[in-house]
Each structure stands twice: as C-alpha cells, then as structure tokens.
Amino acid sequence: MSRYSPHYCLDAILDAAESWKQNCLLANGAVLGSNILWNSPYLDELNTRYVLSPDEGKLRC
Numbered sequence: 849m850s851r852y853s854p855h856y857c858l859d860a861i862l863d864a865a866e867s868w869k870q871n872c873l874l875a876n877g878a879v880l881g882s883n884i885l886w887n888s889p890y891l892d893e894l895n896t897r898y899v900l901s902p903d904e905g906k907l908r909c
C-alpha cells in the first residue's frame with residue numbers, strides 16, 4: 849500500500865494504525881485503555897451477541 853497521498857498528510861493515520869497493531873493485534877490489548885480484551889470470555893460474548901444472533905432486518909433495494 850502506498851504511503852504517499854498528494855492531497856492528505858497521512859502521518860497521523862499511519863501512526864494510529866501502528867498503535868492499533870502494536871496494542872491490539874500483537875499485545876492483545878485495547879486502544880483506549882490498558883485492559884486485555886482479546887481473550888476467551890470476551891470472544892465468546894462477541895460470538896453469542898453478533899455471530900449467533902444476527903440482526904436480519906429488512907433489505908432495501
């Protein structure tokens with residue numbers, strides 16, 4: 849992916865992405881705190897609330 853944009857300064861966005869990668873993906877932590885979020889109880893809750901209980905709603909065409 850290119851890191852150059854003639855219209856925008858992407859430094860802040862790339863810094864935020866790097867912080868997210870380090871804190872969340874590599875350290876199993878959170879962006880806005882020091883809690884460890886990516887563990888079995890939390891993932892089980894996400895699975896129960898979103899994967900197993902989808903909001904199917906009406907589709908608009």
